[in-house]
Amino acid sequence: MVVKRTPIIHRKGLEVFSLLAVAVIWQFIAVVIVKNDIFLPPFTDVLFSFFEVITDISAFFKDLSTSLMHFSIGLFFALIIGIPVGIIMGWFKAVNRMVDPLIEILRPIPPLAWIPIAIIWLGFTHLSAGFIIFIGAVFPIIINTFTGFKGVPLVYVEAGKVLGCIRDRDLIWYVALPSAMPSIAAGIRIAMGVGWMCLVAAEYFGVSSNGIGYKLWFHYGIHEMNFVIVYMLLLGFIGLIIDRLFRYYIDRRLLKWRSGVVL
């Protein structure tokens, strides 16, 4: 069979058309109907502001790196706390019974509700912003790790045992953890999404004067809604890129042994 290579505009025609249509309608509503830049800035204004933001490379880079730092701090602690907690809960029944009530109490508290605590405990620091992201990210990681461990097929554990892998530590490391990996990876992916969503809140209360979330609030304060929308879109794009990179990495590592990882 001959594979015909078609130009991107043909292959992605509908998608491109839909985006263009939204832009045109947006522009029309803003300029002809609303006529109020604070209520709805025109698409073209947003587009120019967008280029303004990303062409000021050093400022943009500073915002991006600050936000990624907050995000990484939160995710890092969520991983090093969430995975071991999930493992221990999943492996030792008694621990699960002790820890589960605590988790069920803490989990429904919205991450934003932790802001006062974050300020009191950690002050106006990067750690404080990281803390809010941590709160958002840690529970999906705990729960998916726990679920993954609960779902480890008994036959793998027993196969490990008859091959001489008998201590809990070895069974967890060599059998349960790899077997639970797809579930843990799915948890990390959810955690990254939730953590990224918490970024705007984490940078709201003045831990720094950089960061994409911070800039969003800053421009809101001076009523530059075109910039607010630019930072909104940037948050979306970067979130998407993070998610895609993670999924690409995971697929390459897990797809070898698991056809159709549910992520």
Added chain:
Amino acid sequence: MGKVTITNVSRIFTKEDGTTVHALDNVSLDVQNREFICIIGPSGCGKTTFLRILAGLDFPTSGTITLDDVPIKGPGPKRGMVFQEYSLFPWRSVIDNVTFGLEICGTNKKEARHIAMSYLELVGLSKFAKSYPNELSGGMKQRVAIARALVNDPRVLLMDEPFGAVDAQTRNRLQQELLKIWERDKKTVLFITHSVDEAVFLADRVVVFTARPGRIKEIFDIDLKRPRDRTSVEANIAREKLLSSLGTEIKKAIE
């Protein structure tokens, strides 16, 4: 060495709701070193339970089991096991599945791979060393499982209907390969099957279990010279004897 002595083993399961299942009742059996034993019996009669107890994965309610006069207290690499269901680690390649037991025992990686490759060659799968279990057919998976169980050089090989899920043609070939390995390594083998044909082809002795609670009903010596011919008159006679011992239920299940 691989002498297994089972004395008065009973196993009663107590479920969460308090009801009990009497799986094994007073089973005693002496298995000689290098002997090939087949265990056959109606399904649910406690065969798997019996093998799990030998593996150290489960414990008798009463009775004792020893391997070379040492009581069995838990699982260990002296007893290799091939499970009824597919038990290869899907996250490890074929070769890494086979090296698993060696890695755990602290063999260095290079040597472990070398030993594992020799066992993969033995089961005819060295070409698939880098594949993952989900790329293999059922029969291939069980061959890898056999290689994985052999790699620690266990004294006893416990096999729980290992060929139950593969097609008849593949099964015949796997049986021949297993005998070749057994003759080469001269291990003690306890092999559960629901096929009279398989038992007569493989075993030195066939142990027939009763329906639950599992007891030993009868033990048959299969004095056929090896290599065996499945179609010989003697094999037919042995099958007939086994079948009538197993009773009409099993007869129905097989034909």
